[in-house]
Structures are given as C-alpha cells and as structure tokens.
Amino acid sequence: MTTAPATIGRVIGQRVKRKEDPRLLTGRGRYLDDVTMPGLLHAHFLRSDVARANITIDVTAAREAEGVVAVFTGEDLNPHIKGDMHTGPAEKGPLTPLSVGYVRHVGDPIALVVARSRYLAEDAADLIDVDYEPLPAVVDFEAALGDTDHLVHPELEDNVCVHMEVPADDELAEIFRTAAHVVTDTIRQHRYIPVPMEPRGIIVDWRPVTNELEIRISTQAPHHVRAAAAKITGVPEHWVHVVMDDVGGGFGQKAFLPRDEQCVILAAHLLGRPVKWVEDRRENLTAATHSRTERVTATLAADEEGHLLGAYIDHLDDAGAYPLYGSGGAGAFVAMLFSGPYRMGKLAWKTTSVYTNTCTRGAYRGPWQMETLAREQMLDLLAHRMGLDPLELRRRNVIHRSELPYTMPSGMEVAEVSPEETLEQAAEMIGYEQFRKDQAAAAADGRYIGVGLALYVEPQPGMGPMGSEPAHIRVAPEGHVDVYLGSGAHGQGIETTTAQIVAEHLGIDPDDVAVHQGDTASTPFAFGTGGSRSGPMLGAAVLETSLAVREKVLAIAGHMLEASPDDLDIAAGVISVAGDPTSSVTLRHVAQTAYHNPAGLPPGMEAGLDISQRYAAPPFAFSNACHVVTVAVDPDLGTVEILRYVVSEDCGVMINPNIVEGQVAGGVVQGVGGVLYEEFVYDDDGNPLTTTFLDYLLPTACEAPDVEYGHIETPALTPGGFKGVGEGGAIGAPPAIVNAVIDALRPLGVELLNQPLTPPRVLEAIDEARASS
Numbered sequence: 146m147t148t149a150p151a152t153i154g155r156v157i158g159q160r161v162k163r164k165e166d167p168r169l170l171t172g173r174g175r176y177l178d179d180v181t182m183p184g185l186l187h188a189h190f191l192r193s194d195v196a197r198a199n200i201t202i203d204v205t206a207a208r209e210a211e212g213v214v215a216v217f218t219g220e221d222l223n224p225h226i227k228g229d230m231h232t233g234p235a236e237k238g239p240l241t242p243l244s245v246g247y248v249r250h251v252g253d254p255i256a257l258v259v260a261r262s263r264y265l266a267e268d269a270a271d272l273i274d275v276d277y278e279p280l281p282a283v284v285d286f287e288a289a290l291g292d293t294d295h296l297v298h299p300e301l302e303d304n305v306c307v308h309m310e311v312p313a314d315d316e317l318a319e320i321f322r323t324a325a326h327v328v329t330d331t332i333r334q335h336r337y338i339p340v341p342m343e344p345r346g347i348i349v350d351w352r353p354v355t356n357e358l359e360i361r362i363s364t365q366a367p368h369h370v371r372a373a374a375a376k377i378t379g380v381p382e383h384w385v386h387v388v389m390d391d392v393g394g395g396f397g398q399k400a401f402l403p404r405d406e407q408c409v410i411l412a413a414h415l416l417g418r419p420v421k422w423v424e425d426r427r428e429n430l431t432a433a434t435h436s437r438t439e440r441v442t443a444t445l446a447a448d449e450e451g452h453l454l455g456a457y458i459d460h461l462d463d464a465g466a467y468p469l470y471g472s473g474g475a476g477a478f479v480a481m482l483f484s485g486p487y488r489m490g491k492l493a494w495k496t497t498s499v500y501t502n503t504c505t506r507g508a509y510r511g512p513w514q515m516e517t518l519a520r521e522q523m524l525d526l527l528a529h530r531m532g533l534d535p536l537e538l539r540r541r542n543v544i545h546r547s548e549l550p551y552t553m554p555s556g557m558e559v560a561e562v563s564p565e566e567t568l569e570q571a572a573e574m575i576g577y578e579q580f581r582k583d584q585a586a587a588a589a590d591g592r593y594i595g596v597g598l599a600l601y602v603e604p605q606p607g608m609g610p611m612g613s614e615p616a617h618i619r620v621a622p623e624g625h626v627d628v629y630l631g632s633g634a635h636g637q638g639i640e641t642t643t644a645q646i647v648a649e650h651l652g653i654d655p656d657d658v659a660v661h662q663g664d665t666a667s668t669p670f671a672f673g674t675g676g677s678r679s680g681p682m683l684g685a686a687v688l689e690t691s692l693a694v695r696e697k698v699l700a701i702a703g704h705m706l707e708a709s710p711d712d713l714d715i716a717a718g719v720i721s722v723a724g725d726p727t728s729s730v731t732l733r734h735v736a737q738t739a740y741h742n743p744a745g746l747p748p749g750m751e752a753g754l755d756i757s758q759r760y761a762a763p764p765f766a767f768s769n770a771c772h773v774v775t776v777a778v779d780p781d782l783g784t785v786e787i788l789r790y791v792v793s794e795d796c797g798v799m800i801n802p803n804i805v806e807g808q809v810a811g812g813v814v815q816g817v818g819g820v821l822y823e824e825f826v827y828d829d830d831g832n833p834l835t836t837t838f839l840d841y842l843l844p845t846a847c848e849a850p851d852v853e854y855g856h857i858e859t860p861a862l863t864p865g866g867f868k869g870v871g872e873g874g875a876i877g878a879p880p881a882i883v884n885a886v887i888d889a890l891r892p893l894g895v896e897l898l899n900q901p902l903t904p905p906r907v908l909e910a911i912d913e914a915r916a917s918s
C-alpha cells in the first residue's frame with residue numbers, strides 16, 4: 146500500500162523513471178576500474194598478517210622483480226607527506242601513510258608495490274620479507290577501555306580515541322531514586338560493514354611539467370578529495386583536478402579521503418607516472434572501514450503510567466586501529482539524539498570511543514543509529530516490565546504535532562516532523578490489533594510470531610562544511626539545460642531528482658536536462674554526499690537556482706512579447722501569455738536572445754542564461770519514520786522469517802516517490818543483513834575470520850522483504866520542503882527486527898536479545914531463558 150498525499154507538481158512528486166538506470170542496468174556505466182590510460186602503472190598494498198606486532202621488512206627481492214617500478218615502505222613514502230595525514234576532526238592519535246616498525250591490525254598497509262601490471266605487483270609483494278614479533282592484540286573494545294598494559298598506540302597513555310560527557314546532575318539522580326519504574330540494561334551491536342558493490346579505487350596522474358595532479362576516484366566527495374590531496378602533496382588546490390565517474394555504492398565508506406588512497410596519491414606524486422589502485426574484495430572486507438561495534442548501557446526512568454522522566458546513556462564504541470573521519474565523532478550524536486521522537490525530561494550521557502587492533506571504524510549509513518537501536522529496545526523492555534503493550538507505551542510518550550517545535554533534553558530542537566502520525570499509520574497498515582489476536586492463536590498452536598516497532602527522528606546536518614550547497618544551471622543556446630552539481634551521486638538517483646526539480650520550474654521535460662556531477666573542474670565546490678542531505682540541501686539549491694533562471698527567462702520573454710512577466714507561464718518549453726497561447730516564444734528563442742542578441746534584452750540585463758547560486762541551510766532539519774515488522778521464529782532451528790515489513794516515513798515533499806521508496810528499501814535490506822546475517826568476526830588474536838562472502842553473509846534478493854510503504858508529507862520550511870531519506874531504512878530496521886524476534890520469543894521467557902540474531906544465537910537465548918525459568 147502506498148498512501149501518497151500529494152504536494153504533487155507537474156514533475157516533482159511524480160514517479161519519473163531513473164535517468165541513470167538505462168546506462169547502469171545495461172552495463173554501460175563507467176566505473177573507476179573501467180578507466181585506463183597510456184603508461185598506466187598498477188599498485189598493490191602489502192598488508193600486515195598480524196594484528197599487533199613489531200616488524201622489520203626487507204623489500205630487496207621485490208624491487209628486483211619483473212615489471213616492478215617502485216616498492217615503497219613507510220620510510221620511503223611517509224616523509225613525502227606535506228603536513229599531517231587527513232583524519233577526522235574529533236579523533237586524536239597517530240596515523241601515517243604506511244606503518245613503519247609496528248602494525249596495528251591485520252590489513253595495516255606496510256608496503257606499496259607499483260608495477261607494470263596488477264599481477265606483477267602482487268607477485269612482487271609476495272617476495273617482501275616481513276619479520277613479525279607478535280604482541281598481545283587488543284581485540285575486545287570493552288576490555289580495551291581500561292587496558293593500559295596493551296596500547297594500540299604506544300605513544301598514547303591509554304586506548305581512548307574520543308571521550309565526551311554531560312554528567313548526571315542531582316535532579317536526574319532524584320528522578321532515578323523516586324521514579325515508579327527504572328530499567329537498566331545493555332544493548333549491543335556487532336561489527337558489520339558497508340560492503341559497496343564496487344570496492345574502493347583511485348587513479349592518480351601527476352604531471353610535473355605542467356604541475357597538474359589529476360585524480361579519478363570512486364568517492365562520495367570529489368571536492369573534499371581535491372582539498373585533501375592538495376594538502377598532503379603540497380600541490381596548490383587549483384592544480385588538482387578530481388573526477389568521479391559512476392560509483393557503485395559508498396554507504397559512508399567513500400566519504401572523505403581514506404588512508405590507502407592517500408598513499409597512492411603520494412606514491413604517484415613521487416613517481417610522476419599514472420598509478421591505479423583498485424582494492425579486491427578481501428581488502429575491502431578487512432581493511433577499508435568497519436562499523437557499528439558498540440554498546441549502550443541505558444537507564445530509563447518512567448512514572449506510574451510509563452511517561453519517560455529521564456535517561457542516562459553510557460555509550461562505548463570501537464574506533465578500530467586508527468583515527469579517521471567517523472571513527473569516534475558519531476558518539477555525541479548517539480547520546481544527544483537518544484530521546485528521539487519522545488518526550489523526555491532529563492538526559493545525561495557519556496560516550497567513549499576506544500582503539501583496538503582491528504580495522505578502522507568509518508561512517509556507515511546512519512552512523513549514529515545506535516541511539517535508535519538502544520532506545521527502541523529499551524522501550525520494549527520497559528513496556529514488558531510494566532505489562533504494557535509496546536505500542537501503547539510509545540503512544541503515551543510520542544511527541545504530538547501540537548508540541549512542535551520540541552526541545553529535546555539535549556537541547557536539540559526538532560520541528561516539522563510527524564512521529565505520531567507515522568506510528569499510527571504503520572500500526573494501521575500492519576493491522577497491529579489483529580496481529581495481537583493472530584499471535585495469541587499462533588501461540589496456542591505452538592507457533593512463535595512477533596511484532597516489532599521502531600520510531601525515530603533523523604537529523605540532516607547543515608553546519609560547518611556541510612552548511613551550504615551550490616547549484617549551477619545553464620540554459621544552452623538551443624534551449625536545453627545543463628546542471629552542474631558539486632556533490633555526486635553514488636547510487637541514490639540524484640541525476641533524476643535534480644532534473645525533475647529543474648524541469649518543474651523551467652516548464653520542460655526532465656529529458657531536456659543534463660545533470661553533470663563529480664568533476665571539480667566544472668562543478669562548484671561542495672562537501673559531498675552524506676548525511677541524507679542531498680534531498681533537503683541540494684534539492685533546495687537546485688530549486689532556488691531554477692527559480693532564478695525562471696525569473697530571468699520570464700523577464701526576457703516578457704520583454705520580447707511586450708507582456709508583464711507576471712502574466713507569463715512556461716510549459717513544454719514554450720513561454721506564453723496566460724489566456725493567449727498565440728502570444729508566445731520558445732525557451733530556445735529566449736536563450737538565443739540571451740546569448741546572441743543582448744540588445745533584445747530588457748534594459749540593464751546581463752547577457753546569458755547561466756546562473757550559479759549557493760544555498761545556506763539551517764543547522765539541522767529532521768525527517769522521521771516508523772518501522773513495524775512481523776516475524777515468525779522457529780524455536781527448534783533458531784531461524785527468523787520476516788512475514789511483513791511496513792515503513793511509514795516522512796521525508797517532507799517527495800521529489801520522486803520511486804526513489805524515496807528505493808532508498809527506504811535499500812536501507813531496510815542493509816538492516817536485515819546486519820541483524821540476521823552479517824557479522825565480521827575476529828578471533829582472540831585479532832585474526833579476521835570472515836574475509837570472503839562465503840563467511841560474511843550478505844542478504845540476497847531472496848532474503849529481502851517486500852517493503853510496504855506509507856508516506857506522510859510534512860514539508861520542511863526550507864525551499865521545496867524536502868527532507869532526507871537515504872539513511873533511514875538502515876536506522877529503523879535493526880531495532881524493529883530485534884524487537885519483533887524478542888516479542889515472538891517472550892512466551893519462552895526471552896526478555897532481551899542482542900544482535901546478530903543468527904540461528905545459534907537465537908537457540909542459545911531460548912536455552913538460557915528456559916534454564917532460568
């Protein structure tokens with residue numbers, strides 16, 4: 146069922162087919178590895194096989210191997226970096242291009258071989274002699290916190306990467322002392338990872354004679370790459386040219402400029418010859434970025450009726466071995482967003498991110514979704530302890546529209562959201578009351594079915610480098626339109642939605658709009674894609690720029706037709722006087738006049754039809770959704786079957802409902818994978834055990850549920866009223882599924898269960914519950 150109330154325009158809000166799909170679905174996309182050039186060399190990393198060790202390395206034989214152009218150790222490459230490595234703003238800790246003398250995780254890069262072919266580079270890497278003196282590895286992130294005997298970074302005093310806190314005050318202590326209900330428990334989330342279909346890759350061509358550094362890269366942020374590459378090489382920014390072709394998914398892993406890519410840039414800059422590096426799947430699984438791996442110990446206080454009075458959150462996450470963007474900075478959001486779409490009196494928190502001898506943590510779709518997982522699991526626990534239905538507990542606490550704007554206890558303000566409406570719509574769509582009856586009947590038959598809810602609000606940050614977004618629109622002399630975007634899509638359909646916004650306001654067909662992205666030489670500076678901002682921010686930038694172009698088109702047409710621009714409209718590429726279609730000019734004619742006949746323009750108007758604008762966003766906008774899922778659990782096999790999956794979401798005005806639903810579905814499937822199938826496992830010595838898709842299980846089309854969508858449209862107050870949607874599926878799915886499985890197993894005495902819900906884990910939980918009952 147799709148209930149799409151319409152803020153429908155002629156093109157905005159329509160289910161326009163994705164412009165990029167014919168190219169991508171017929172294998173005609175151009176990805177990084179499709180690109181080649183004369184004289185291209187190929188790079189391969191030699192990576193540590195041991196999690197923590199002192200090392201010595203001998204590359205003599207590799208340097209003499211066939212086809213090898215260079216073998217870089219850290220001693221060769223690292224001094225070449227200008228300034229510091231490019232890391233995150235919040236994280237402290239050492240990071241060098243290649244590791245020298247000491248390694249910090251399996252996969253840590255220790256040498257880079259550049260050869261005539263990838264095969265020759267890999268063969269030569271086999272000849273490198275590494276002598277490992279293994280040291281005890283720090284693998285368990287909870288143990289790492291207090292461990293000062295084994296330091297991931299011996300230069301530091303402890304294993305702490307980031308720590309922030311807002312301590313509990315007397316008022317909160319009093320709430321916990323006197324509240325009718327206080328529940329405390331620990332919610333855990335295991336290690337799983339973004340796994341883009343296209344792994345990471347980069348081609349770097351440094352031309353010393355012309356002083357040009359050209360980079361092609363699979364990225365989410367070409368302009369960010371440009372700035373970072375300029376910083377680490379010392380090549381002035383205006384001589385760095387970054388191009389991003391089609392990108393086969395990023396999910397956060399290709400935001401910013403990762404360490405390996407920085408090494409390849411430095412190596413190519415030293416060599417003065419083009420170098421390509423494309424990681425293989427094993428590298429992507431073991432050495433790109435990992436995510437989740439965190440726990441929240443939460444205490445919730447509620448009054449007699451279950452109204453939430455206060456909470457204390459102790460959040461701990463695993464930063465992995467190195468400080469990188471996304472490794473520890475998300476913790477504050479986990480804490481500050483913990484109250485989410487509910488009324489809550491007080492909140493205090495601390496968050497710590499610790500180093501371990503495991504792959505570095507990076508951003509993953511909904512990097513702070515732990516707040517939703519922890520809160521929604523804790524609410525179900527509270528409801529269970531109180532003997533209340535989880536839906537009823539949520540109804541008693543959810544923020545009503547009349548209470549907006551609502552200031553969360555963290556001080557963040559949420560507005561233009563509809564948590565109550567999405568909760569009710571989702572409950573209605575799933576047939577919640579009837580399901581409870583079916584569940585009772587199933588239990589009588591010895592079948593275990595359950596229903597799980599998850600409600601959240603999701604911020605789209607619009608501050609700092611994410612605070613503004615550009616768009617450049619050019620009506621070409623023949624009346625077709627080019628749009629240049631600083632951000633670039635890595636799968637989410639921005640070519641289509643951008644064309645829709647422009648077509649809507651310029652009265653043309655989306656096929657008359659070409660969207661150009663990913664080339665720093667022709668597009669305006671932008672932060673890049675992430676934080677579900679392209680709907681709200683890029684959408685607003687494109688809309689405002691389209692309106693500016695429209696205004697100029699109407700002014701020129703009015704001058705040509707001797708009519709007031711206010712009396713004109715544009716449709717099908719023709720500008721005509723309202724009520725008099727015979728009095729008209731084409732967009733092509735207007736464009737020709739703008740470029741070729743300045744004398745035919747209104748007095749004082751600048752020639753041309755080419756406008757570039759930048760939209761400055763408010764610091765935060767919020768979208769929201771409710772996920773509700775029903776499952777059947779086989780208590781003998783421990784398997785979980787998803788029966789129905791409903792998402793009621795509110796991303797404001799939908800530019801394209803097909804794309805919105807595709808984004809929701811993609812995120813949901815990643816959540817399904819995370820909860821039921823995926824787990825990246827290390828043994829106690831830090832050896833990765835899940836290094837292929839045989840061991841690291843991804844959901845396939847067979848495991849993907851048919852998602853049923855409900856839409857509520859609460860427009861943002863920003864231009865267009867669009868809000869973000871890209872990350873939401875991956876935020877709501879884990880708690881909804883976990884809650885449903887626990888709900889199904891309650892008759893067997895299961896009260897709390899942590900992911901991943903693999904069959905052995907489910908059976909173990911059932912056994913434990915039976916043993917303690």
Ligand code: MCN
Pocket residue numbers: 341393394395396397509510511635636637638639642643674675676677678679680681684796797798799800801802804805808811867868869870871872
């Ligand atoms: N959209 C819309 N109407 C709205 C809001 C958005 O039609 N009201 C459209 C947008 O125009 C865009 C898409 O929906 O085409 C997603 O927009 P948005 O929610 O703004 O998210 P972003 O484009 O900023 O994408 C980033 C977000 C994140 S952070 C990750 S991670 C992510 C994702 O979305 N990675 C993806 N979606 C992904 N989808 C694919 N296929 N591959 C990835 O790597």
